[in-house]
Amino acid sequence: MSTSGLKAISPVPTAADFLDIVLSKTQRKTPTVIHKNFKISRIRNFYMRKVKFTQDSFDEKLSAILEEFPMLDDIHPFLSSLMNVLYDKNHYKLALGQLRTARHLIDQVAKDYVRLLKFGDSLYRCKQLKRAALGRMATIMRRQKDPLAYLEQVRQHISRLPNIDPTARTLLICGYPNVGKSSFINKVTRADVDVQPYAFTTKSLFVGHLDYRYMRWQVIDTPGILDHPLEDMNTIEMQSITALAHLKSCVLYFMDLSEQCGYSIEAQCKLYHSIKPLFANKPTMLVINKIDVTRLDDLSPENRALVEEIINSEGAMHVQVSCYTDEGVMELKNKACDALLEHRVDQKLKGNKINSILNRLHVAQPKARDDLVREPFIPEAIKERKKFDMNDPDRPRLEKDIEAEEGGPGVYNINLRKNYMLANPEWKMDVIPEIMDGKNVADFIDPDILEKLEALEREEEKLQAEGFYDSEEDMFDSDDEREAVEAKVSRQHKLVSQSGKKAMKNQAKLPRTVGLRTITELTSELTKAGLDPSRIQERAERLAKIAGAKRKRQREEEEAEMDVDEDKAAEDEDEWMDVDGEERPTPSKRAKANSGAVITKGKLPRTDRRLGGMRDEAQASKAIKLRDLSHRSRNMQAKAGESDRAIKTKMPKHLFAGKRKMGKTNRR
Structure with missing residues (x-):
């Protein structure tokens, strides 16, 4: 948490x-x-x-x-x-x-x-x-x-405290007041900690974040600590002691050798020794700050011996930095992060959980297949590249420079063709046509298209020589083979016809004028084309005679069927008369009563298709009632239109009057 x-x-x-x-x-x-x-x-x-x-x-x-x-x-x-x-x-x-x-x-x-x-x-x-x-x-x-x-x-x-994660990778800055702790955190992170030339400017913990090796790190700036017993420390100092005691971090102990902080080097060394027990099991770095004023080599022998005693005896790494000139700041950040990463790995290797993980790991080591030495290959173009100064007038022009000269971002449009590798550099800016001489240029992109065309022509000649394109009569060796092929084709046609509209979706449609052309127009067009239309005229006359005879025969059969149906209807009416003289509904009357529609005069249908699929008359009458209910006019439902919700009362009294009862009020 x-x-x-x-x-x-x-x-x-x-x-x-x-x-x-x-x-x-x-x-x-x-x-x-x-x-x-x-x-x-x-x-x-x-x-x-x-x-x-x-x-x-x-x-x-x-x-x-x-x-x-x-x-x-x-x-x-x-x-x-x-x-x-x-x-x-x-x-x-x-x-x-x-x-x-x-x-x-x-x-x-x-x-x-x-x-x-x-x-x-x-x-x-x-x-x-x-x-x-x-x-x-x-x-x-x-x-x-x-x-x-x-x-x-x-x-x-609590709401004003910074977000401190005790389990995150942490760099903890501590030391005497006014030795440059807040200046360092401002340099390496985006934190904006107040920096003033007097002691105890920082009165609480401040947190900044930085990225190193694609990981997020938190840097904590603690208030200054004075060298006196723990029971004499105030709330501000105790915040630093609490962070040092409980956070697993890399400790950066800052020292000011110039003594501009107001505290002597001897006092700063004593403070280090007094809080040293809090550094146990933590990587520690001694940071010598303000080297732009005083360096370690500039100290007197006595003071230098005190500092070197910490460096040699404690085994603490030391880095000399200057937050004013930025000298050594990035080096300190990198060293501290690397030291903490190494320490965290060592701690995990010493724990018990590592055994369960190592058992599942296998590091594959490749075996040499020969004695040949394969050195890394670096292209010559890469070797010739040299690091250059951005302020050097003789340095090569970059794409960034060209962009600035031609209008800047949003205006400059990069030319991608200038890096084309062609046989002739003059071809880079040529416009590539899509259509040339009525042909698609994309069809001729293939450099081997002529060879492929010749191979295709040779294959066609070979097929013709072997008789592949002979008539269909020569394709079958026997009548049994022909019958088998015809049966297979008919079976495929049957499957296609049964597959429905989906299979016929891509079938070619006939033009709308296919049935509107007369024999006279067809013969005249064939005559203009130089063809003889006599056979077509004879066939059309023959088909017309056949169709006329067929229509005449159909009319005679329909008239005979109507006579038979009328006689049968009369017999049915006689059969449905009751013995007492009461009339029972005839089939025609029964169909009229069930359908609710008026049947026109003429031939009665053998079955009522509107009632097809019904189990019995009760089911049919129920379907008719549901149909009529759906056809009921809108006025019968007291609605003004399709969008009318028929809200009779705009403000029901039980919702807008009286005292509100217990429960939710979201119903309003």
């Missing part, structure tokens, strides 16, 4: 606001109308509901506060110690404990008064018991004025 998780705590209301919220909610969410002539059981339930609702509201609010504030024993030791330094652990626990006790007392008060209300014998007695219960609850909450105010101050201060 990081400090960012502590910033989602909701605001804590004061004791007065707490009472206003809960009591007004009780008044809004519970019924308010009661009469003395109601049954006593109803009166009791009315006031018991008030007391229970008030108790639930207090319990909900207090439980939310207790759950959002973290328990110091359940969070990271760094966060626990930091909250202890900033807010006093005992005071913090006492405030949460008082709220927890208040919640318990309110539950007990509600429980007691609900028991008493069960035996209330009048409206007045029940009302007084309710007032006493709510009054005692309010008294308990008024006593929590100080804990609530304290927790609100804690919440506001």
